[in-house]
Amino acid sequence: MTPNTHDILVVDDEPEVAASISEVIALSGYMCTYAESPAEAIDLLRRRHFDVVLADMLMPGMDGLELLQEARQVCPGSRGILMSGRMTSTMARSAIRQGAYDVLSKPLDIDHVRAVLAEACEQATQSPEPARPETASGTSRSEPASMYEAVRVGSVPQRVDLGFVLSLTASLEAKNSATRHHSENTAYYAWILGSRLGLAGDELLVLRTASLVHDVGKIGVPDVILEKPGPLTPAEYAVVKRHPRIGYEILRHVKGLHSVLGAVLYHHEWWDGSGYPQGLHGAETPLAARVIHLADAIDAMFSRRSYRRRLTLSRVLAEIEACAGRQFDPRLAREAIEWLGSAPGAVLTRRNRGDLLVNAGLTSIPGGIGEVLPGVR
Ligand SMILES: [Fe+2]
């Protein structure tokens, strides 16, 4: 199966609807952005190339069909899909005659959305894309924000052997004992948060896989920095900040891992836009990356560091609450607080770790990978 590598723009004047459609699409592995008005959408289309634009029909100022026609002008090669809660078959045929690739009835049937998106993306691929300035590494140099335009993720979660994923994780743990267990622990917390959000099947599988490999890029960060006991200098921190990009570069060659690239690349983005590597805001960051970001922080807070003890459960809950809406997606933060507050026994400790990981299906090795790696203590 050829992996789809496409960018989607969702446009709906109801912000919550736009955000939730965008999240579902992102969970299918696409890079997905949303706009809350036709004007905002056109502005985005002028600055970035999108393969597919998914627009609501009824919006103030300009209806969805007009927007799709405008989109084809400013973003040649894109395909437009119209969404409407009151779409008759006559209106649908008329919309398609006027250039819409397809129409979708609201409430959306997610499986149908995925199927139509896959087709539209394939069509978009067959049209030539506008030329972009390329560097030798394949990234654009037109402006800093567009550096990652070339980042695409697979649309269809593809199965990849868990043993292969765990060997990638083991490579990192073998190199750096300071973060021993971190990948599996993050996967455990992400798995539970994802389940509480209602994710299941392939979506949960993608989340688990992405969590296990989220820090694989740290293989490219010198040990002297990763294991430094004190605070990092700005120059050292700049090196650490490269690891999501390095992880992306390592994993993008594995066909079965295309669906996790967005989560790996963006797992250090903050809800308020002050994270890295791209400074994405809110739901612009794929949901899986937001879940991993919080799960990663939970594991870090419950882990002992050379300069501090493991935080208590109350401290961790207080930290999550304090950072909700700034660092963490507030909805996820609420879920985490509710869960951790009601199930303190589910927090990983040295004693219960092996059993909890096995129960979550994250390893068949009692205690996890770190227990069987020679030289890792
Ligand atoms: Fe990381």
Ligand SMILES: [Fe+2]
């Ligand atoms: Fe991490």
